[in-house]
Amino acid sequence: WALVGCLLCVMIGCAAEEKLKKADGYYREGVANLDGNRQEAFVSFQKAIQEDPGHRDAHYYVGHIYAIQGKYQLAEEQFRTVLRISPEYSEAHAYLGQVLAQQDRWQEAIRAYRRALNNPLYATPDVAWFNLGRALAHEGDMNGAAQAFEDALLVSPPNVPSGMVHLELGRAYYRLGYDAKAREMLTRVAELDKDGSYAVEAEKLLERLKH
Numbered sequence: 001w002a003l004v005g006c007l008l009c010v011m012i013g014c015a016a017e018e019k020l021k022k023a024d025g026y027y028r029e030g031v032a033n034l035d036g037n038r039q040e041a042f043v044s045f046q047k048a049i050q051e052d053p054g055h056r057d058a059h060y061y062v063g064h065i066y067a068i069q070g071k072y073q074l075a076e077e078q079f080r081t082v083l084r085i086s087p088e089y090s091e092a093h094a095y096l097g098q099v100l101a102q103q104d105r106w107q108e109a110i111r112a113y114r115r116a117l118n119n120p121l122y123a124t125p126d127v128a129w130f131n132l133g134r135a136l137a138h139e140g141d142m143n144g145a146a147q148a149f150e151d152a153l154l155v156s157p158p159n160v161p162s163g164m165v166h167l168e169l170g171r172a173y174y175r176l177g178y179d180a181k182a183r184e185m186l187t188r189v190a191e192l193d194k195d196g197s198y199a200v201e202a203e204k205l206l207e208r209l210k211h
Contacts (some may be wrong), residue, residue, distance in 0.1 A: 023052035032049060038065060054058055056085045060092060067099055075099045090115075090122035094131065101134040110135045126155035130165055137172060163193030167202050174205055183209055 030044030042065050048058035063078030079096040082089060097112035113132035117125055133148030149169035152160060170185035182205070189202035 019051045023058070026051065027055060027058045030058065034061065038060070040196040041065070054085055056082055056089065059085070060095075063092075063095065063099075067095070072099045072102045076103075088119050090117070090119040090128070092125070094128040097128070097131055101131070104138050106135050110139070121137070124159040125141050126152040126158055126160050126165070129155070130160045130168070133168060133172070136174075139166070142172050142176050146176060161193070161198070163189050163196065163198040166192060167198045170202060170205060174209070179209055
C-alpha cells in the first residue's frame with residue numbers, strides 16, 4: 001500500500017506540473033499575440049488561468065486587455081486577483097490606480113499609486129509618481145501634485161515622456177502661482193517636444209503667463 005501511495009503522489013505531482021507547464025505555454029502564446037491579435041491573446045490568457053488559476057501574469061494581461069477595452073470594473077477584478085496572488089506587485093497596484101481613476105474613484109487611486117511606490121524594487125516608479133501627481137491635482141492638492149511630478153523627473157532612465165511630465169509640473173506650478181517656475185518648466189516642454197501636442201499645450205499656458 002505504501003508503494004501505491006507513493007505512486008499516486010508522484011502521479012498527482014506530475015499532473016500538477018503538467019498543468020503549470022500548459023498554463024505557461026498558453027501564457028507565452030498570449031504574450032506573442034498581444035500586439036497582433038488581441039482577441040486570440042485574450043483566449044490564450046484565459047486558457048492559462050483555467051490550467052493555473054494562480055497564474056499572476058495571465059490575470060495581469062487579462063486585466064490589461066479589459067482596461068484597453070474600457071471595461072474598467074472587469075479590469076479592476078483582475079488586478080485585485082493579481083494582488084491577492086502577489087501583494088507587492090507594484091505594476092498591478094499602479095495599473096489598478098489607473099483603472100480606479102477611470103471610474104472617478106480618485107482617493108482609492110491615490111492609495112493604489114502609493115502602494116506601488118512603497119516597493120523599493122519597483123522598476124518604473126515614475127509611472128506611479130506621474131499618475132499620482134495627476135490624481136492629486138484632480139483632488140486639488142497642488143503641492144502634493146507638484147512634489148509627485150518632481151519625483152517622477154528624478155527617475156532615470158524615464159518611462160514617461162519627459163515633455164508630458166514637465167507640462168504637468170508646469171501646470172501645477174501655474175496653479176500654485178509660482179510663475180517663474182511654471183515658465184521655466186513650460187519653456188522646457190517646447191525644447192523636449194518640438195511642435196508636439198505637449199508643446200502646443202505649454203505654449204497656451206505660457207501665453208496666459210504673459211498677461
